[in-house]
Amino acid sequence: MHVRPVPQTSTPAPADAISGSAWVTSLAVPEGPSRTRVDRVQFAPGARTRWHRHPLGQVLVITDGTGYVQRRGGPAQLVRPGDTVRVAAGEWHWHGATDTSAMTHLAIEEIPGDGGETEIGDPVAGGEPAPVPAEPVTRTLVLEQRLPAPRLVDLVEVRRITIAPGYGAGLHVHNGPVFGSIETGSAVYQIEGEPETLLRPGDVFHEPEATRIARFDAREDGVTFLAQFPVGPGETPRLDLIEEEGR
Structure with a gap:
């Protein structure tokens, strides 16, 4: 067993894979017989991946913010913290933040032993089905800070x-x-x-x-x-x- 502290640094996501700004923190890489990779990906508001697919699929775990996921041929779906998304092997899809909220998820995937890589497709075009929130109004608590003493504010x-x-x-x-x-x-x-x-x-x-x-x-x-x-x-x-x- 090996405990690795959460890295304090991250790197910008590849420009050819993301529209907008996103950052990737590598949490686990394949070692020995294990072929599992785990990344934390933080999307700025409005950032999203291009259409892409993974040889062996992928699991996304939403940890913060609000975003969308969509598979080709299906509707865009709103995702929130705690939601888990399982992407099938070879399934074309995209994911990213809403226009007004950042979004962070864990990306967990198995890396093929033959060296097969993620295939990157076209950007998500404006003509794609528009993401529609499941609710007309959403509210996300982003900060709850108790002050050390009562304070009169006018x-x-x-x-x-x-x-x-x-x-x-x-x-x-x-x-x-x-x-x-x-x-x-x-x-x-x-x-x-x-x-x-x-x-x-x-x-x-x-x-x-x-x-x-x-x-x-x-x-x-x-x-x-x-x-x-x-x-x-x-x-x-x-x-x-x-x-x-x-x-």
Whole structure:
């Protein structure tokens, strides 16, 4: 038995296999007699695979967000966390996020011993059957954050903030809690003393009040996000930069 920590890095999905932005984290690769591969795939809103098929089929386990799956000749189906999709061997299909929600799934497949590979087909065209939600309104809880103490709030500011590629906010604190949602790009987020987190489109975050935020650094693609600042009577949302020791 071997326990492998969840990798902290992922790679962009191949551009010839995906329309839009998606990232792949390899969780298990074939070893010894086992031919099983397990990947975690994170789709940005609107991203989807091209039509494709696997020699021995595939199993998808939806872990986060909302998306669609469709086999050729059948209707597109809405999938949510906990849903499992079994794709038959050689079955043409596609899967991806909805236009408004990111989606993450585990992809589990058996790799043929003869080296056969996944066959990639055409992009999903606009003329394909339109995915129709099973329900007219869907609601997904993306963040539930309890504050350390009751707080009187009489104003909430919502700002759209863009940070240029490679630029960081610097060590800072806020005078109130901040709740955010990544729209485009990506950023490395870290509360001082805690592990770093890579934020991508659809991810949400919470910066606690009066807590030192060590990193909110845009990566090479920059980052744009919505930030909500709830404050009390007479307060104005404020970010205070902290001069690091030794500088």
